[in-house]
Amino acid sequence: MWTVSATLMPVLLLSIYNFxxxxxxxxxxxxxxxxxxEAICQKVMGRKVSVSDGSAVLTGILMAFVIPPGVPYxxxxxxxxxxxxIAKELMGGIGYNVWNPALVxxxxxxxxxxxxxxxxxxxxxxxxxxxxTVFLSPGSVDAISTATPLGVLKQFGMAALTDQFGSLxxxxxxxxxxxxxxxxxxxxxxxxxxxxxxxxxxxxITWHIPVATIVSAGFMAWLIGGPSxxxxxPIVHVFSGGLMLxxxxxCTDYVTSPTLKSAQIIFGAGVGILTVxxxxxxxxxxxxxxxxxxxxCLTPALDDWFQPKRFAPPKAAPVAASK
Amino acid sequence: MSGFTFPKGGIHPDEHKELxxxxxxxxxxxxxxxxxxxxxxxxxxAQPLVKKKQEVQEGEPIAVVEKALxxxxxxxxxxxxxxxEPRPHPTMVRCDAVIIxxxxxxxxxxYEPQDWRKxxxxxxxxxxxxxxxxxxxxxxxxTHVKLSPPPSAKVDTLILNGAECEPxxxxxxxxxxxxxxxxxxxxxxxxxxxxxxxxxxGVELNKPDAINILTKALAQDSGKDDFEITxxxxxxxxxxGSEKQLxxxxxxxxxxxxxxxxxxxxxVQNISTTVAIYEACALYKPLYEKVATFSGRAINRQAxxxxxxxxxxxxxxxxxxxxxxxxxxxxxxxxxxxxxxxxDVPVTKTTSGVLFLDSSETDTGEFGPCxxxxxxxxxxxxxxxxxxxxxxVEAGKGxxxxxxxxxxxxxxxxxxxxxxAKRPLVQFARLAKIAVKKHG
Numbered sequence: 001m002w003t004v005s006a007t008l009m010p011v012l013l014l015s016i017y018n019f020x021x022x023x024x025x026x027x028x029x030x031x032x033x034x035x036x037x038e039a040i041c042q043k044v045m046g047r048k049v050s051v052s053d054g055s056a057v058l059t060g061i062l063m064a065f066v067i068p069p070g071v072p073y074x075x076x077x078x079x080x081x082x083x084x085x086i087a088k089e090l091m092g093g094i095g096y097n098v099w100n101p102a103l104v105x106x107x108x109x110x111x112x113x114x115x116x117x118x119x120x121x122x123x124x125x126x127x128x129x130x131x132x133t134v135f136l137s138p139g140s141v142d143a144i145s146t147a148t149p150l151g152v153l154k155q156f157g158m159a160a161l162t163d164q165f166g167s168l169x170x171x172x173x174x175x176x177x178x179x180x181x182x183x184x185x186x187x188x189x190x191x192x193x194x195x196x197x198x199x200x201x202x203x204x205i206t207w208h209i210p211v212a213t214i215v216s217a218g219f220m221a222w223l224i225g226g227p228s229x230x231x232x233x234p235i236v237h238v239f240s241g242g243l244m245l246x247x248x249x250x251c252t253d254y255v256t257s258p259t260l261k262s263a264q265i266i267f268g269a270g271v272g273i274l275t276v277x278x279x280x281x282x283x284x285x286x287x288x289x290x291x292x293x294x295x296x297c298l299t300p301a302l303d304d305w306f307q308p309k310r311f312a313p314p315k316a317a318p319v320a321a322s323k
Numbered sequence: 324m325s326g327f328t329f330p331k332g333g334i335h336p337d338e339h340k341e342l343x344x345x346x347x348x349x350x351x352x353x354x355x356x357x358x359x360x361x362x363x364x365x366x367x368x369a370q371p372l373v374k375k376k377q378e379v380q381e382g383e384p385i386a387v388v389e390k391a392l393x394x395x396x397x398x399x400x401x402x403x404x405x406x407x408e409p410r411p412h413p414t415m416v417r418c419d420a421v422i423i424x425x426x427x428x429x430x431x432x433x434y435e436p437q438d439w440r441k442x443x444x445x446x447x448x449x450x451x452x453x454x455x456x457x458x459x460x461x462x463x464x465x466t467h468v469k470l471s472p473p474p475s476a477k478v479d480t481l482i483l484n485g486a487e488c489e490p491x492x493x494x495x496x497x498x499x500x501x502x503x504x505x506x507x508x509x510x511x512x513x514x515x516x517x518x519x520x521x522x523x524x525g526v527e528l529n530k531p532d533a534i535n536i537l538t539k540a541l542a543q544d545s546g547k548d549d550f551e552i553t554x555x556x557x558x559x560x561x562x563x564g565s566e567k568q569l570x571x572x573x574x575x576x577x578x579x580x581x582x583x584x585x586x587x588x589x590x591v592q593n594i595s596t597t598v599a600i601y602e603a604c605a606l607y608k609p610l611y612e613k614v615a616t617f618s619g620r621a622i623n624r625q626a627x628x629x630x631x632x633x634x635x636x637x638x639x640x641x642x643x644x645x646x647x648x649x650x651x652x653x654x655x656x657x658x659x660x661x662x663x664x665x666x667d668v669p670v671t672k673t674t675s676g677v678l679f680l681d682s683s684e685t686d687t688g689e690f691g692p693c694x695x696x697x698x699x700x701x702x703x704x705x706x707x708x709x710x711x712x713x714x715x716v717e718a719g720k721g722x723x724x725x726x727x728x729x730x731x732x733x734x735x736x737x738x739x740x741x742x743x744a745k746r747p748l749v750q751f752a753r754l755a756k757i758a759v760k761k762h763g
Contacts, residue, residue: 050691095692095744259697259710303695303711310706310728311331312567314580 001054007195011185018124019069023184030076031060041089062102065185070120082108099296100256103289121181148181149240150285175239189239196248205252208261212268213247220276242288256296263306270295328558329568332704334737342618342625343493350629357633358410360420363671364463366392377404381432394465395455399611399631401429413654413668434606444516447604454603456610459595463673470516476585485526485594486564489656491618492676495594497627499533503540509601522552525573529559562735580731616676621649630670637666648681658736691744699738705731709738713751721758729755
């Protein structure tokens with residue numbers, strides 16, 4: 001858990017550079033409230049207080065990473081309540097939760113504060129010019145003038161997005177490095193990719209879920225993302241919204257994803273397909289959160305359908321019976 | 324040589340063999356009193372042949388199993404029977420034992436070498452039975468039974484298990500180095516009893532000296548008898564020495580669940596057992612001495628000792644200079660051995676080692692809930708789902724775990740070794756098996 005959290009620190013640093021100290025403050029508030037709420041829950045429920053295992057810290061970081069940087073400071077506290085109390089401790093504590101707690105927190109906030117969670121974007125360019133005090137002021141920042149690339153894509157189409165960023169190669173560059181409006185920790189495909197590769201290298205996660213998610217999302221985006229079949233831009237879809245963060249850090253949560261590699265590929269493919277379906281055909285510009293939560297529901301079934309291949313299982317008629 | 328391994332799972336635990344692998348086998352002076360349990364084998368406990376205050380000779384039978392499955396037990400010293408009463412036992416908690424006070428004046432018994440080649444195979448088998456030889460790898464299955472497979476089984480290969488994949492243990496390693504000829508002669512005796520030609524001695528590659536010495540001895544020996552014996556290095560991976568994994572590694576044959584090695588034409592014998600068979604048939608010496616590794620960092624002097632069966636652990640510890648910072652005693656290897664709570668348990672026929680572990684070698688932390696990381700499923704050499712079994716047991720539904728193949732579990736401990744939540748998955752598996760047997 002601590003290693004996973006550590007690999008997210010570069011993402012946080014870039015976010016502070018992009019969106020100002022608000023990113024750091026929101027993340028810290030989210031982490032602290034997750035840890036405190038978990039400790040209180042465990043104490044009240046008579047469980048062993050296990051906040052030192054780092055899982056509440058990771059939930060806090062991930063939840064902050066999937067909310068916009070311009071939201072009021074009290075929002076992560078409410079999100080932490082939903083994530084830790086409802087999605088984790090009420091389900092039985094670590095290991096027993098069905099849904100990824102950070103995403104439940106985010107989904108709860110989206111339902112409870114639909115305006116803040118979908119409009120409080122800060123454009124990274126604007127940040128460089130604005131005085132830092134603006135971003136430290138309490139309450140929501142008036143940065144509604146901007147929208148996320150996915151929002152632009154949904155409302156105005158690919159041409160408008162290209163206009164906004166100047167050129168297609170500028171889109172690729174900014175999306176890959178992470179200079180674009182978006183949630184606190186999801187803008188940089190590069191840094192998330194590096195962190196994810198480190199986790200794979202260390203054997204903490206395997207490539208199956210992220211690769212399945214990204215490939216299937218890319219394919220679906222190409223298939224239905226454009227004006228006609230097979231004209232969508234997969235790269236824009238893969239590197240926008242929370243797909244990279246979701247693929248490497250949310251989908252790979254041990255508790256809420258299937259155990260076997262074969263089941264993990266189905267799981268990842270499901271996330272990728274659902275994400276693009278929601279983005280393109282659904283009402284929201286972004287779909288990663290709901291796609292993962294939906295696939296989480298399928299995890300117990302996938303675990304049941306896919307059993308490990310056994311070494312020399314018994315034959316139909318017991319051979320040793322003769323003895 | 325990496326081809327010689329098993330297909331699924333497995334782990335690489337720290338070996339800790341450096342503590343004892345270079346120490347020659349040392350004969351421990353016999354203790355003043357031995358406590359010989361009447362149950363040191365798979366099957367029914369033996370019935371005593373001796374009475375209290377009776378004089379017994381070293382190597383004299385003191386208990387037999389008449390009708391059921393079992394093995395004869397011999398006195399390991401010359402002396403007088405002091406009592407026959409329940410005493411602590413390494414795996415059965417308590418068990419009836421013959422307690423013998425040793426006569427300090429009695430000289431050690433000498434065994435004259437015999438020419439086993441002149442003895443017909445039926446008589447060799449009878450010698451093995453008379454000597455009370457059992458499988459010394461741990462289960463203690465009577466060897467004379469194992470060496471008489473049903474006529475329907477077409478056995479063509481004998482495998483000697485020199486993998487010794489358990490950390491710490493070095494007895495088979497030392498036996499292969501110091502009793503090389505006895506191992507080879509023992510193999511030939513078994514081949515003669517089985518009426519087959521082919522034998523493979525499987526050794527993990529972390530014992531190159533043993534592979535070398537065996538290969539050399541076999542080369543010198545070739546042509547002397549009409550047998551085909553080879554030594555084969557195998558990949559270092561736990562549990563390479565587990566019967567099914569070993570058979571697959573060396574022959575690529577898979578013993579089906581619930582089956583026995585002879586179903587795929589193989590008989591497996593442990594190195595120590597092979598030496599015991601040699602002594603039974605070529606020296607007429609019964610099995611009442613055992614080479615075992617006494618290791619771990621809590622004992623003052625580690626050693627590979629040849630000990631009289633029935634020697635109390637306390638006597639061994641005194642002989643080896645006592646313990647310090649002792650936290651846990653394990654009979655057998657750290658992966659599959661059993662924890663022992665007292666020092667007055669005896670060394671039995673099946674004791675392959677006793678480990679005295681200190682705080683640096685023992686983890687006494689609490690275990691947490693399963694987070695479904697699936698590492699146990701990757702480590703399981705049988706392709707089972709230990710995490711599911713544990714969850715079922717925790718929910719009181721252990722009897723429903725046959726669908727995860729729980730009866731194929733041989734409790735190697737790979738799952739518990741890799742578990743990041745330190746869950747006692749082997750104990751859960753044992754509970755699941757008990758529940759399955761109870762509720763079918």
